[in-house]
Amino acid sequence: xxxxxxxxxxxxxxxxxxxxxxxxxxxxxxxxxxxxxxxxxxxxxxxxxxxxxxxxxxxxxxxxxxxxxxxxxxxxxxxxxxxxxxxxxxxxxxxxxxxxxxxxxxxxxxxxxxxxxxxxxxxxxxxxxxxxxxxxxxxxxxxxxxxxxxxxxxxxxxxxxxxxxxxxxxxxxxxxxxxxxxxxxxxxxxxxxxxxxxxxxxxxxxxxxxxxxxxxxxxxxxxxxxxxxxxxxxxxxxxxxxxxxxxxxxxxxxxxxxxxxxxxxxxxxxxxxxxxxxxxxxxxxxxxxxxxxxxxxxxxxxxxxxxxxxxxxxxxxxxxxxxxxxxxxxxxxxxxxxxxxxxxxxxxxxx
Amino acid sequence: xxxxxxxxxxxxxxxxxxxxxxxxxxxxxxxxxxxxxxxxxxxxxxxxxxxxxxxxxxxxxxxxxxxxxxxxxxxxxxxxxxxxxxxxxxxxxxxxxxxxxxxxxxxxxxxxxxxxxxxxxxxxxxxxxxxxxxxxxxxxxxxxxxxxxxxxxxxxxxxxxxxxxxxxxxxxxxxxxxxxxxxxxxxxxxxxxxxxxxxxxxxxxxxxxxxxxxxxxxxxxxxxxxxxxxxxxxxxxxxxxxxxxxxxxxxxxxxxxxxxxxxxxxxxxxxxxxxxxxxxxxxxxxxxxxxxxxxxxxxxxxxxxxxxxxxxxxxxxxxxxxxxxxxxxxxxxxxxxxxxxxxxxxxxxxxxxxxxxxxxxxxxxxxxxxxxxxxxxxxxxxxxxxxxxxxxxxxxxxxxxxxxxxxxxxxxxxxxxxxxxxxxxxxxxxxxxxxxxxxxxxxxxxxxxxxxxxxxxxxxxxxxxxxxxxxxxxxxxxxxxxxxxxxxxxxxxxxxxxxxxxxxxxxxx
Numbered sequence: 001x002x003x004x005x006x007x008x009x010x011x012x013x014x015x016x017x018x019x020x021x022x023x024x025x026x027x028x029x030x031x032x033x034x035x036x037x038x039x040x041x042x043x044x045x046x047x048x049x050x051x052x053x054x055x056x057x058x059x060x061x062x063x064x065x066x067x068x069x070x071x072x073x074x075x076x077x078x079x080x081x082x083x084x085x086x087x088x089x090x091x092x093x094x095x096x097x098x099x100x101x102x103x104x105x106x107x108x109x110x111x112x113x114x115x116x117x118x119x120x121x122x123x124x125x126x127x128x129x130x131x132x133x134x135x136x137x138x139x140x141x142x143x144x145x146x147x148x149x150x151x152x153x154x155x156x157x158x159x160x161x162x163x164x165x166x167x168x169x170x171x172x173x174x175x176x177x178x179x180x181x182x183x184x185x186x187x188x189x190x191x192x193x194x195x196x197x198x199x200x201x202x203x204x205x206x207x208x209x210x211x212x213x214x215x216x217x218x219x220x221x222x223x224x225x226x227x228x229x230x231x232x233x234x235x236x237x238x239x240x241x242x243x244x245x246x247x248x249x250x251x252x253x254x255x256x257x258x259x260x261x262x263x264x265x266x267x268x269x270x271x272x273x274x275x276x277x278x279x280x281x282x283x284x285x286x287x288x289x290x291x292x293x294x295x296x297x298x299x300x301x302x303x304x305x306x307x308x309x310x311x312x313x314x315x316x317x318x319x320x321x322x323x324x325x326x327x328x329x330x331x332x333x334x335x336x337x338x339x340x341x342x343x344x345x346x347x348x349x350x351x
Numbered sequence: 352x353x354x355x356x357x358x359x360x361x362x363x364x365x366x367x368x369x370x371x372x373x374x375x376x377x378x379x380x381x382x383x384x385x386x387x388x389x390x391x392x393x394x395x396x397x398x399x400x401x402x403x404x405x406x407x408x409x410x411x412x413x414x415x416x417x418x419x420x421x422x423x424x425x426x427x428x429x430x431x432x433x434x435x436x437x438x439x440x441x442x443x444x445x446x447x448x449x450x451x452x453x454x455x456x457x458x459x460x461x462x463x464x465x466x467x468x469x470x471x472x473x474x475x476x477x478x479x480x481x482x483x484x485x486x487x488x489x490x491x492x493x494x495x496x497x498x499x500x501x502x503x504x505x506x507x508x509x510x511x512x513x514x515x516x517x518x519x520x521x522x523x524x525x526x527x528x529x530x531x532x533x534x535x536x537x538x539x540x541x542x543x544x545x546x547x548x549x550x551x552x553x554x555x556x557x558x559x560x561x562x563x564x565x566x567x568x569x570x571x572x573x574x575x576x577x578x579x580x581x582x583x584x585x586x587x588x589x590x591x592x593x594x595x596x597x598x599x600x601x602x603x604x605x606x607x608x609x610x611x612x613x614x615x616x617x618x619x620x621x622x623x624x625x626x627x628x629x630x631x632x633x634x635x636x637x638x639x640x641x642x643x644x645x646x647x648x649x650x651x652x653x654x655x656x657x658x659x660x661x662x663x664x665x666x667x668x669x670x671x672x673x674x675x676x677x678x679x680x681x682x683x684x685x686x687x688x689x690x691x692x693x694x695x696x697x698x699x700x701x702x703x704x705x706x707x708x709x710x711x712x713x714x715x716x717x718x719x720x721x722x723x724x725x726x727x728x729x730x731x732x733x734x735x736x737x738x739x740x741x742x743x744x745x746x747x748x749x750x751x752x753x754x755x756x757x758x759x760x761x762x763x764x765x766x767x768x769x770x771x772x773x774x775x776x777x778x779x780x781x782x783x784x785x786x787x788x789x790x791x792x793x794x795x796x797x798x799x800x801x802x803x804x805x806x807x808x809x810x811x812x813x814x815x816x817x818x819x820x821x822x823x824x825x826x827x828x829x830x831x832x833x834x835x836x837x838x839x840x841x842x843x844x845x846x847x848x849x850x851x852x853x854x855x856x857x858x859x860x
Contacts, residue, residue, distance in 0.1 A: 233678030
């Protein structure tokens with residue numbers, strides 16, 4: 001059954017993405033040479049930093065979790081033809097909402113987690129609802145509106161943290177959440193928690209949803225051929241609104257998982273770039289939630305590996321940002337090539 | 352014999368597919384030579400090879416008795432060849448003269464000499480009897496005039512051998528007749544015309560010699576007088592096909608659709624439907640004739656709930672259908688074969704099964720409690736592929752991998768089995784091969800025999816003549832008049848399609 005969840009043109013997709021990756025790494029090697037480092041050593045250190053021992057692997061998976069959940073959020077949007085670039089903002093608000101429930105209320109253990117997660121989901125959905133409404137009601141481009149909403153979200157949570165809920169003392173962070181709201185950890189030696197399992201389950205569930213439910217079918221058709229869906233009697237606007245809302249909700253969930261599982265409080269700028277990394281992971285996986293598991297793992301490994309990179313080599317952690325950017329460039333160039341070859345047109349993103 | 356163009360053993364392959372297979376063709380100077388064949392027979396490929404747009408894998412070309420390697424269109428143009436493509440390539444924001452001299456502008460001190468261009472364009476259009484105003488902008492001109500400009504472009508480059516690819520596809524009957532008169536005057540002038548078509552009547556009407564292609568091979572080259580229409584079809588399709596008027600018995604006559612005083616706007620917010628009145632009864636095919644772009648698309652969209660009406664009423668089974676969603680109208684009995692089948696009729700990137708599922712995804716046995724049973728969908732798709740003779744490997748093929756005719760059959764199969772009793776059929780055979788056309792016509796007649804009410808929109812008059820019980824002619828959003836399908840008179844339909852009331856025209860004469 002799993003095989004039917006993978007993209008139909010899997011081989012071509014894989015070949016294309018691997019090629020993009022190779023080009024990006026080659027360009028990255030050039031950049032590393034320019035700072036007088038040995039690319040092979042840098043890549044080897046990266047690998048060691050990401051997968052060197054079980055603690056390092058757990059660290060990689062810890063970084064992978066929010067990227068994966070954000071990636072699933074992006075997949076949901078892409079499948080319905082919506083480009084939700086606001087996952088970062090939804091992540092921040094979801095994280096804050098979960099933390100707020102976590103430190104403000106005293107609830108029994110399991111219930112506390114559920115309420116906090118629900119608050120995160122609701123916050124993400126609420127945050128995207130305004131751009132979503134403008135999109136379906138007035139045709140406002142959701143790329144622009146969700147990207148702008150990110151700035152507001154990040155600054156809004158900063159404001160809450162600094163002016164309303166600041167813990168006495170130095171850091172810009174809220175009081176810690178109660179232990180009853182902690183997500184259970186998986187191992188004693190790492191902060192890795194069941195958030196990873198939530199992400200994996202979500203990815204599989206999303207893939208199954210799109211493949212086997214009538215609603216998933218309708219949404220897929222709206223995404224891939226909106227005029228056809230309209231003609232066939234599917235309410236294109238309602239589907240678009242629902243898709244953005246679901247995408248935002250999952251984005252909020254990612255933030256909730258991060259605060260409840262890792263930081264146990266909300267800190268200003270607590271999860272920089274996870275939303276964008278998730279979006280890129282989803283694009284790299286061609287919008288397939290199952291594929292996103294692997295691309296998210298790749299980005300998680302890059303992030304985790306870069307920590308050791310800074311210790312063991314003269315290359316700075318920013319080199320990872322450069323390599324990531326190169327990967328994005330190479331992958332989007334591949335996207336463009338494929339769109340050019342798609343003569344039927346009418347489709348903004350191809351999967 | 353004076354040969355203008357000689358092709359010998361031309362073979363052109365695209366990967367494993369052979370588009371042209373050892374084609375021999377010789378065109379005499381001063382004749383109109385028609386190349387006829389179904390879609391995919393290799394007509395356009397052959398002409399693109401001759402014009403230097405494609406390079407042949409084998410074979411030789413000679414023009415005016417001189418062997419030639421046509422590496423690019425520039426070489427062909429230098430030898431006096433000119434090609435008018437199926438899809439016009441004009442710049443709408445420029446004037447007629449600017450378009451004619453695009454790429455070979457007349458210059459004075461480095462600047463374009465617009466005056467000289469207009470003057471020359473005028474001389475040219477007078478000389479060849481192609482009436483256009485060279486100072487006018489192309490945007491807003493009719494398709495017929497655009498085609499004249501395309502021909503003038505070719506003439507301005509001193510072409511003596513003119514290739515036209517499907518020139519009449521977008522013209523009214525009158526415009527086609529004008530075009531043929533022009534072509535006739537060209538050959539009287541000693542020029543040579545090669546034209547591609549799959550339209551039998553016009554080939555029989557205008558050409559001197561006819562070459563029939565099928566599956567990339569030459570079936571025959573004959574003088575027109577040696578051929579009958581029936582023979583021509585048999586050579587094109589490989590079997591007997593009839594487009595005579597279909598025999599029929601009267602339907603039940605129960606009123607199904609009645610439209611009164613319907614108005615609607617197009618995408619530019621201009622009135623596209625003006626006071627349209629019509630009715631369709633069960634067991635009846637009502638045809639809508641007209642040149643494309645005279646409101647037919649908008650009519651179909653309004654009736655299917657895809658476009659809002661600005662005024663009027665449309666009753667389906669006595670209940671208003673305007674202001675209802677496409678889903679609601681479908682639930683009340685509409686089945687819709689859209690004119691733009693690639694954008695609306697299918698999702699090319701989806702499988703045949705996913706395409707067949709559209710509109711019935713919430714019905715058993717295709718789904719149960721919100722879960723799709725893809726096996727049942729595949730099974731049903733396979734059954735429909737068999738019944739409608741859809742040529743594909745299986746239900747998991749992508750729709751875009753099918754030919755135009757087969758894609759259309761996918762749409763028909765889905766819509767005709769959706770259970771609706773009002774069929775809105777827009778351009779059912781546009782771009783579809785003759786063999787498939789006949790099958791589609793038969794299926795439409797079967798639906799009529801099942802007492803369905805059918806509104807058939809078509810720009811092809813022979814299609815309407817074969818199928819329709821009554822024909823309404825649309826011009827600029829209005830119904831110009833009604834004609835009995837059994838006694839169709841091409842002349843008066845043609846006048847109405849051009850916006851002229853035939854009764855008034857007769858009085859003037």
